[in-house]
Amino acid sequence: MVSAIFSGVAIYFVFWWITLFLMLPFGVRSQHEDGEHAPGTDPGAPVRALMLRKVIWTTIISLTLYGIAAWSYYSGLLNVARLSRLMGFSD
Template sequence: MIDIGFTFGVAIYGMIWFVTLFTVLPFGVVTQDEAGDVEPGSPGSAPANVRIGRKLLITTFISSVLFIIVYWLLTSDILVGI
């Protein structure tokens, strides 16, 4: 059983959050070429509508669930027998 303090918990949550963010970012991306509306001066592969706020909320929700699982695994005696 590991004692997880506030700082250690925030560090674990931050790592989980950033890994989850980089996993969620490519979902639902439509390029400007695919949308048929390329802004002058930008590459056609640039995203047409990023919706970053929605992706940040999804990332926060998923990483919170994952953090709860990791916290439970680290603070319980389940990992002792492994």
């Protein structure tokens, strides 16, 4: 039971981390695009990263994806035997 909980948390963490990396480029304006260049910084550096907004959206999207994956697993749509058959690894 405990290992199932830790496995679920680990899988959710992977969903969250991948979703965060997908969300990072959205809404970012560089100093070059905005016309505000701080001395000593790269022109491609973001003016505002908007990280709190991205973390909130990352959590919402990853919870949705994790919920779909968990539902698929517990309903029997996503299991090792079925995936092996779909990929052509078993007869």
